[in-house]
Amino acid sequence: MKSIGILVFDDVEELDFVGPWEVFNMANEVAGHMGRDPFHDVKLIAERETPVRCAHGLRVLPELTTAACDKLDILLVPGGQGTRREVLNPALLAWIAAISASAEWVTSVCTGALLLCAAGPARGKRVTTHWAFIESLRARGEAAEVVADCRYVRDGNLVTSAGISAGIDMSLWLTSVLYGPDVARGVRRGMEYDPAPPV
């Protein structure tokens, strides 16, 4: 069973991590419907055990501390205003770097790419981020290229996605790569993900 760790921190953007959380957990439900064992264990990870206060005020309880986690198959780093503070947090950047070194996949949503650039895993790679942050990330000069106008970018085992809702598409893509398109289609059906934005 693979381990998926979703990092959370104060002022993390809510949908950045709950979108992928829903996709990956729904994949386990689909496995159940297929008579298979769960594909993975999905955990919220934070530096402390205390409630995390997200960007819009949602308070969530992490399940695991970074200190108690030294290996993950898949790391997901969401974005949000809190990334501007965490990019100056050497302990968290060191943890991201260490986990990423042995992870099968390293992923981000939105401005989570900032942390993957600062921590190292995205340096010299092609990445994307929230549209409003493309120029700022280019100005940092860490990524080889910051790609605009796409939902997600893969470079080797690094997958970065665009803003907020793009994490859902990226997670569906990764589900398809990991477990096959039938599973990913089952997840899409389970989430009734046939989006029809009315404006």
Next chain:
Amino acid sequence: MKSIGILVFDDVEELDFVGPWEVFNMANEVAGHMGRDPFHDVKLIAERETPVRCAHGLRVLPELTTAACDKLDILLVPGGQGTRREVLNPALLAWIAAISASAEWVTSVCTGALLLCAAGPARGKRVTTHWAFIESLRARGEAAEVVADCRYVRDGNLVTSAGISAGIDMSLWLTSVLYGPDVARGVRRGMEYDPAPPV
């Protein structure tokens, strides 16, 4: 400033409520960019103050108890496995009925429609729900019609949406009705909601 209350309970489906939460909170951000005051206050409401354990294990802290809330402009009832237990909870159904009686809008996502049918606000109305629950909801005979294959259905001040991710589209629609399409488009842009399901 309008009050939006999002009901949560054990085994509520995570994206059912975090999707709308993101949309409504992003609308306040858009208001700020326009130099306007926040449109509304968005609160998670539960029967108890203790952490709510969602369907896939996410633990969230509510901000307000049902006992402390006797009026809302907009009520949103999400779905999830927990609705099968809460449909037998007379205290919660009575609260939903009382709040709905004076609310400007009464809304649901996914199987939240079950609670709106059982509590009364959706009786004799046209509704929708998660595709896998359409027949069960029809069999209960409370709604006048359970509509399949649409993202959301409006009947008067009642708006019910289809499964899980459909709550995002419904909330964007309601944002457009309440504050105008420019605000809703700003929310869509802020969330980078240009979905592109890869499977």
